[in-house]
Structures are given as structure tokens and as C-alpha cells.
Amino acid sequence: MNKDIIVIGAGLTGLTTAFYAKKSGKNVLVIERDNVVGGQMRSYNIGDYIFEGGPSTGVVSNPDVAELFDYLKEDVEMDIARPSSKCRLIWKKNGFHTLPSGPKSAVTTPLFTLKDKFRILGEPWRKRGTNPNEKVGELTRRRLGKSFLDYAVDPFLSGVYAGDPMLLPTRLALPKLYNLEQEYGSFIRGSIAKAKLSKTERDKKATKQLFSAKGGFGNLIAALAKHVGKENIALSAHDPTVVPLPDGGYEVKYTDENGKSISVTTKKVVTTCGAYALPSILPFIAKEEMDKISNLVYAPVIQIGVGIKNVENHHYKAFGALFPSKEKKDVLGILFPSACFGGRAPEAGETLAFFIGGIRHPEMLDWTDEQFKTLVNDSLHSLLKYPSDVKIDEMRIFRHRYAIPQYQESSDERYATIESLQSRYPGLIIAGNLRGGIGMADRIKQGATIGNED
Ligand SMILES: Cc1cc2nc3c(=O)[nH]c(=O)nc-3n(C[C@H](O)[C@H](O)[C@H](O)COP(=O)(O)OP(=O)(O)OC[C@H]3O[C@@H](n4cnc5c(N)ncnc54)[C@H](O)[C@@H]3O)c2cc1C
Structure with a gap:
């Protein structure tokens, strides 16, 4: 089997890359380790609530975001956050300040x-x-x-x-x-x-507004996957390895969902998974070089989706609340998704998204579900100051060991190594959030750029 382009990883970067490559007439294959697409970006309908397992809102910080939604408008609609979401709350001493x-x-x-x-x-x-x-x-x-x-x-x-x-x-x-x-x-x-500064018509599409997808980001992922085509996405595909061929191009091998070994050749292979996954995918790269890429540090994040049935007059009309490290709370922040977007909770109810862990508290990844439940319960009353009869209706915990890459000083060496490898191995592209920005808008921009290249 031969493909024009193989993309490893079916997160936002991989699917956007594949979407544009297919749109420009290329024969595409996406190889994904999980049995579903989306990577970090997944929405869950739990009871009467919509929870995001990963990102909750993005910023339309470049035109590529608007253009992608425009191409996909038959299948997914961009949801712009309500104006009240401009308000951010910061905890100081005993309460919140805007x-x-x-x-x-x-x-x-x-x-x-x-x-x-x-x-x-x-x-x-x-x-x-x-x-x-x-x-x-x-x-x-x-x-x-x-x-x-x-x-x-x-x-x-x-x-x-x-x-x-x-x-x-x-x-x-x-x-x-x-x-x-x-x-x-x-x-x-x-x-x-x-x-x-004067802006081009294209630049004006970068409105800087906060966005989601109607019904949750899972709908953006589903729309992308639909356009890429089910037949072009190999799910539960394990242990992919890339081998450069003597006359140019690459052989990509993996084990399919039935345990069968598959071999595909291609001129272009794009990795979009985290730096930690690259040593096994690109075994032909010398260890000293690979170490400079794979030493990227990631902050772990535990995100907890919480649904509350009846908060009556206690709704927060804000994007979210953040807790400065100086205040020594166990929570980094609490977002109010149902305050930003409609349809996320029943009329008198609310969805909340708790963010916990981060680079300062990686040990919290090992907390039990019970510990998180106690923390959320306490926070509803001690931090959000809800009355004692306000209780958790639904709750889901999403643990991300490799949540957010930290672009520290080692990044310079990482970027130089990637550039050097890509010029020595034409057709190999090492992409994903290990470079080019950590937000969704950055991921869409990178995927659009790579997918539209010849
Ligand atoms: C909790 C959390 C909250 C966030 N909040 C925001 C936010 O509010 N706003 C914002 O803009 N961004 C946010 N982000 C960042 C945003 O989610 C990411 O930028 C984006 O989803 C990354 O997409 P990606 O495709 O680059 O990577 P991923 O989503 O990580 O996709 C990589 C894919 O590669 C697959 N993979 C890995 N190894 C292999 C392998 N060996 N073989 C095959 N496949 C493999 C993975 O399974 C995955 O599907 C958040 C991230 C997290 C974790």
C-alpha cells in the first residue's frame, strides 16, 4: 500500500493536517494508538451536562481557526463565548476579585x-x-x-x-x-x-474572541474525522515505526486492531504525538539527537468536570476563577463553561471544570477519585461559597500525564535538532505541540500549514 502522506496521531494537529492534505487531493492515512480520535480534545455527554475532557475554550488568535470552521460549517458551528466571559476572577486572601x-x-x-x-x-x-x-x-x-x-x-x-x-x-x-x-x-x-497597524482582510478573521464548538469540541473533532474519512484513519494502531527507504520516502509499519502487521510506504510522514512517543516511532534517529527532542518536560493536569443541578441565583457570570500559587490552594483554577456557552447544563444548573496539578504538583496525578471528590465538594462551599444544599450531581475525572509542554531553555536545541533532521530526511515532519504553540489555534495553524504544503 502506498500513501501520499501518513500522519501519526489523530488529535487536533493530526486531523487538521490530514483534512487539508485530503482537501488538496492527497491520499492520506492517519495512524492513531487510541480506539477513538481527538487526542486531548474530547467532549462527554454525561446526564444533562456536557463536559470537556481537555480544552474548554480557545482564542481565535489566527485566521486559520475561522477558516477551518468555515470549511466545516455544514457539520459543526463555532460557538463564541458570551460577553460576560471577559470577566476573570482572582482569589486573594478570602475571596475573589475581578x-x-x-x-x-x-x-x-x-x-x-x-x-x-x-x-x-x-x-x-x-x-x-x-x-x-x-x-x-x-x-x-x-x-x-x-x-x-x-x-x-x-x-x-x-x-x-x-x-x-x-x-x-x-x-x-x-x-x-x-x-x-x-x-x-x-x-x-x-x-x-x-x-x-492596518490589517489585511485575512488578518481581520483573527478576532481574538473566545470560542468553542456548538455542543462541545468533540463535534469539531467528529467533523474533521468525517472529512478525512473513516477508511483513512487506522484506530487502535500500535507501535508505529518509520524507516527511511534507500531511494527516498519511508516505510511505516504498525500493528492493526486485529494484531496484524501492516506496512505502508509514503513520501511524507508527519508525527503529531508528544515528544515522549518519538524514540520508538523514529528509531533510526541517533540517541544523542533524539534525547534533545524527547527531553521536553510536560506539566500534568487533572481536569474534573462537575455538573450541578440547582444553583438558582448563585451562578457565576465569568470565564473562570484562578488561584495564585501564593494563596496555596489545591486547585489551579475553576472554569464556568455553562456561563460561557449555552446547552452545557440544564436551565438552573451549571457545569464547572476544575484544574488541578500542574508543574508544581505532579504528585496529585496519583490522588484517588475519592480524594478529588472531597476536594471538589469542599471547594464548592469554601471557595465558590455555594450554600450547603448545593451538591455535585455528576462528576468525571480526566487525568492528563502529558498535558501541557513547557517551552523551557532546552527548546532552542530541540527546534534546531528538528530543523536539522527535517533537512537531512526530506519528507519527515516532526510536528505537534512540542513546537509552534500549545493552544488549539496554534495546533490548527500548524496542521493547516503542513496539510497545504506540496
Ligand atoms: C486538560 C487540558 C486543558 C487544555 N485547555 C486548553 C484550552 O482551554 N485552550 C487551548 O487552546 N488549549 C488547551 N489545551 C491544549 C490543547 O488541548 C492542545 O493544544 C491540543 O488538543 C493538542 O492537540 P495535538 O493533536 O497536538 O495533540 P494530542 O491531542 O495529544 O494528540 C496526539 C495524538 O497522538 C496519539 N499518539 C501518541 N502516541 C502515539 C503513537 N505511538 N502511535 C500513534 N498515535 C499516538 C495520541 O493518542 C493522540 O491522539 C488543553 C490541554 C489539556 C490537556
Whole structure:
């Protein structure tokens, strides 16, 4: 059997790659270890609720997101979050405070100290940083002050990376922020200048809105899989290995769902699985080189979907609540998906998504279901302050050992090694969230770029 392109991994990156490759007339095969498609991205209908096992919302941060939904509009509809989702709550001492969204609220908020409020006003005149490996935490403290680090950036990085701001270099983890300082000398001046830049019609599709798919992200995955075609996706396909052929191209071997050995040849092979899976998939790469790729650190995350039947007048009208590490809570954050999107819970009910673990607490992956249930139950009353008669109706625990890659200093060497391998082995593409961004919009962009290439 011969294919134009073989994609390993049927998550968002793999399916988007396969979708565009097929759309441009290529003969595609997707090889997936699990017995379902979607990777981290799965929705579950449990009782009257829709829970996401992985991502809950993305940002339309590039045109590729809008374009993908447009191509798939017969099968899935983009769901834009309600305006109230712009509100983010931050825990300080005994309760929540709204994260400031403009200069007025930044002056009145109890989240930042008076000294740092003045510091924020002086940000445009602060000196540009010179250390390319300066961590997000160091840069924030230098430009905006310690309380801004503790009560804005630390919880933000927990929410996005499940990470620690003192471990992530800004250049690698938040390149847009890094470039604002480097190009314009200031975040504030840079943001104002960027907003004034003229945009192409295509750029305007990057609306920066928060999105999901109507009925949950599982519907986006199902739509992609439908277009790729069931016959082109090998599920429960184990132990794939790639072998370069002497005259160019590759042989890809795997064991199918019936235990039969399958061999397929191709000119182009794209890996989209995590760095930890690559040593066995690409055994022809020397250990010293592979180590530079597979040493990527991942933050584990436990996500818990919670359905509550009757919260009557206690609904939170916000995107979610975050708990700064300084506040020493067992929860990183709690999202309110039913506050953002319709159809996720019954009328008087609510869905919540608890985020737990992260780079600071990997040991929590080993907590028992009972421990998580106790934590969620306690949090409903001690953190969310629901009355004692508000109880969990449904609950599902999703454990992700390799949830979010941490783009630390080793990334430079990883990217250089990948570039070098890809030029020595034409047709081999090492993709996925080990590079190019951790969010869904990044994954769609990468898949669209690779799938549309010749
Ligand atoms: C809990 C959680 C919450 C998140 N929240 C958000 C969010 O709110 N917003 C956002 O933008 N992003 C979020 N993300 C990130 C987002 O989910 C990812 O960017 C995206 O889903 C990754 O897609 P992917 O295809 O690159 O990887 P994956 O989804 O990991 O897909 C890789 C696929 O490869 C398969 N695979 C692995 N090894 C092999 C092998 N040896 N052979 C064959 N197949 C293999 C896996 O089974 C999997 O299906 C979150 C992630 C997690 C875990």
C-alpha cells in the first residue's frame, strides 16, 4: 500500500493536517494508538451536562481557526463565548476579585499594591530587557512589580501552561509579549502601536474572541474525522515505526486492531504525538539527537468536570476563577463553561471544570477519585461559597500525564535538532505541540500549514 502522506496521531494537529492534505487531493492515512480520535480534545455527554475532557475554550488568535470552521460549517458551528466571559476572577486572601481589564479598574483593584499601581503607570518608560532567557516571572517583576506577578501573571500562566513563571523564558513561552518589549520597548506602547497597524482582510478573521464548538469540541473533532474519512484513519494502531527507504520516502509499519502487521510506504510522514512517543516511532534517529527532542518536560493536569443541578441565583457570570500559587490552594483554577456557552447544563444548573496539578504538583496525578471528590465538594462551599444544599450531581475525572509542554531553555536545541533532521530526511515532519504553540489555534495553524504544503 502506498500513501501520499501518513500522519501519526489523530488529535487536533493530526486531523487538521490530514483534512487539508485530503482537501488538496492527497491520499492520506492517519495512524492513531487510541480506539477513538481527538487526542486531548474530547467532549462527554454525561446526564444533562456536557463536559470537556481537555480544552474548554480557545482564542481565535489566527485566521486559520475561522477558516477551518468555515470549511466545516455544514457539520459543526463555532460557538463564541458570551460577553460576560471577559470577566476573570482572582482569589486573594478570602475571596475573589475581578482581574482589571482597563486603567480605571487597575487603579482601584485590591489585587495590586499601591507601589505597583504607580509602577504599572510608569511601564512605558522602563528600560528594555537584554537577557533573551529572562523568565516570564523576572520580566513581569522588573516591568510591572511583584504584586502584578503574583496576582495576574502567576495565575494566568497556571491557567494557560499549568506552569511556573520562574521556569518559562518569555521569548519561548510568550513570544508575542517578548517581541512587544523588544520591538517597542514597552508592553503598553507596543500594544497601542500594534492596534493601530492596518490589517489585511485575512488578518481581520483573527478576532481574538473566545470560542468553542456548538455542543462541545468533540463535534469539531467528529467533523474533521468525517472529512478525512473513516477508511483513512487506522484506530487502535500500535507501535508505529518509520524507516527511511534507500531511494527516498519511508516505510511505516504498525500493528492493526486485529494484531496484524501492516506496512505502508509514503513520501511524507508527519508525527503529531508528544515528544515522549518519538524514540520508538523514529528509531533510526541517533540517541544523542533524539534525547534533545524527547527531553521536553510536560506539566500534568487533572481536569474534573462537575455538573450541578440547582444553583438558582448563585451562578457565576465569568470565564473562570484562578488561584495564585501564593494563596496555596489545591486547585489551579475553576472554569464556568455553562456561563460561557449555552446547552452545557440544564436551565438552573451549571457545569464547572476544575484544574488541578500542574508543574508544581505532579504528585496529585496519583490522588484517588475519592480524594478529588472531597476536594471538589469542599471547594464548592469554601471557595465558590455555594450554600450547603448545593451538591455535585455528576462528576468525571480526566487525568492528563502529558498535558501541557513547557517551552523551557532546552527548546532552542530541540527546534534546531528538528530543523536539522527535517533537512537531512526530506519528507519527515516532526510536528505537534512540542513546537509552534500549545493552544488549539496554534495546533490548527500548524496542521493547516503542513496539510497545504506540496
Ligand atoms: C486538560 C487540558 C486543558 C487544555 N485547555 C486548553 C484550552 O482551554 N485552550 C487551548 O487552546 N488549549 C488547551 N489545551 C491544549 C490543547 O488541548 C492542545 O493544544 C491540543 O488538543 C493538542 O492537540 P495535538 O493533536 O497536538 O495533540 P494530542 O491531542 O495529544 O494528540 C496526539 C495524538 O497522538 C496519539 N499518539 C501518541 N502516541 C502515539 C503513537 N505511538 N502511535 C500513534 N498515535 C499516538 C495520541 O493518542 C493522540 O491522539 C488543553 C490541554 C489539556 C490537556
